[in-house]
Amino acid sequence: MQIKSNPLVTSLKTAFIFLFILSAFFSFTGNAFSAGDPGGFFKMRVIHTNDTHGNIRKTWKSGRSDISEISAMREEINKKTPGSNILILDAGDFTDGKKRDPEAVAADMSAMAAAGYDAAALGNHEVKIGIEKIKEISKNSNLPIVCANLTSKETGEYVFKPYIIKDFGGVKVGILGFSTPKILESMNADELAKFNYAGIEDAYDKIIEKFKSECDVRIVLSHMGTDEDFKIAETHKKIKLIVGGHTPDPIDEPVFKSACCVVNTGKYGINVGMLDMTIDPESFEIKSADGVLKKVGDESEL
Ligand SMILES: [Zn+2]
Numbered sequence: 001m002q003i004k005s006n007p008l009v010t011s012l013k014t015a016f017i018f019l020f021i022l023s024a025f026f027s028f029t030g031n032a033f034s035a036g037d038p039g040g041f042f043k044m045r046v047i048h049t050n051d052t053h054g055n056i057r058k059t060w061k062s063g064r065s066d067i068s069e070i071s072a073m074r075e076e077i078n079k080k081t082p083g084s085n086i087l088i089l090d091a092g093d094f095t096d097g098k099k100r101d102p103e104a105v106a107a108d109m110s111a112m113a114a115a116g117y118d119a120a121a122l123g124n125h126e127v128k129i130g131i132e133k134i135k136e137i138s139k140n141s142n143l144p145i146v147c148a149n150l151t152s153k154e155t156g157e158y159v160f161k162p163y164i165i166k167d168f169g170g171v172k173v174g175i176l177g178f179s180t181p182k183i184l185e186s187m188n189a190d191e192l193a194k195f196n197y198a199g200i201e202d203a204y205d206k207i208i209e210k211f212k213s214e215c216d217v218r219i220v221l222s223h224m225g226t227d228e229d230f231k232i233a234e235t236h237k238k239i240k241l242i243v244g245g246h247t248p249d250p251i252d253e254p255v256f257k258s259a260c261c262v263v264n265t266g267k268y269g270i271n272v273g274m275l276d277m278t279i280d281p282e283s284f285e286i287k288s289a290d291g292v293l294k295k296v297g298d299e300s301e302l
Contacts, residue, residue, distance in 0.1 A: 041287055042171050042279040044085045047073050050245030052269035054096025056108045060297040066269040067115045069296045074116055085168040088116050091245030092123030092223030102129045109141035119164050121221040122147040122179040127186035146177030146221055149203035153196045162207050165215055174215025178222045180246050216284050226264055233257035240286055254291035261289045270297040
């Protein structure tokens with residue numbers, strides 16, 4: 001015998017099941033999107049530098065080094081909004097290319113790692129101390145260099161990690177690196193025979209499917225120069241942020257190209273950049289991006 005269900009009971013049951021699924025979903029995703037934002041958007045703070053050229057540990061007249069400034073910024077954010085999603089990034093040329101001193105580079109990279117840097121791009125000046133050397137220092141200092149356009153000619157494998165992923169409570173933020181063709185000028189004959197440099201489009205074509213499948217929010221750490229950064233932003237609309245370097249002119253306020261935000265702090269560590277991003281947790285489109293350059297030094301002091 002078939003029992004006919006009461007339509008009222010059926011719809012109440014359906015509503016109950018729907019509410020149960022909804023509450024389970026929000027309790028699961030709550031951690032990821034709660035960081036100080038009752039609206040449910042994913043918030044991320046990005047502290048960034050580029051082209052510091054061996055000045056990362058410099059003490060300016062104000063009595064603070066870039067590194068202590070960065071640590072102070074991070075502590076301030078954590079104090080105001082505990083549990084914030086913070087990324088600290090450098091877009092390359094953190095070494096003094098004239099001195100070519102591996103010990104100074106090791107000290108810079110260790111200081112950057114201690115200050116909480118998550119990743120750095122490979123600048124042309126880094127390559128001057130030797131690709132194997134900078135790779136060894138990166139490993140020992142525990143500061144990853146990301147570079148998606150340099151591979152071994154023999155094995156085809158990436159020399160550095162093409163990208164890293166930071167997991168902020170379930171939101172996966174991928175940080176992929178690009179280096180300028182100028183690195184070829186910093187390579188010696190052995191290195192030129194050993195390593196293959198790929199242009200941005202070829203390099204991105206090769207990695208895009210994997211990068212896309214593993215990351216919700218795509219960031220590029222670019223040592224390509226601002227003009228190239230704008231082109232990348234306009235061509236690859238799913239990249240949400242380009243932290244740029246190589247061009248010594250600062251971008252005073254974040255520039256939007258397509259749906260991508262492009263930033264650059266200038267040179268010598270005179271400025272430290274701070275960017276607040278609010279991102280839709282479903283489409284991963286940027287809802288807002290407010291950036292400032294904090295002046296911490298002066299060119300006359302160099
Ligand atoms: Zn450069």
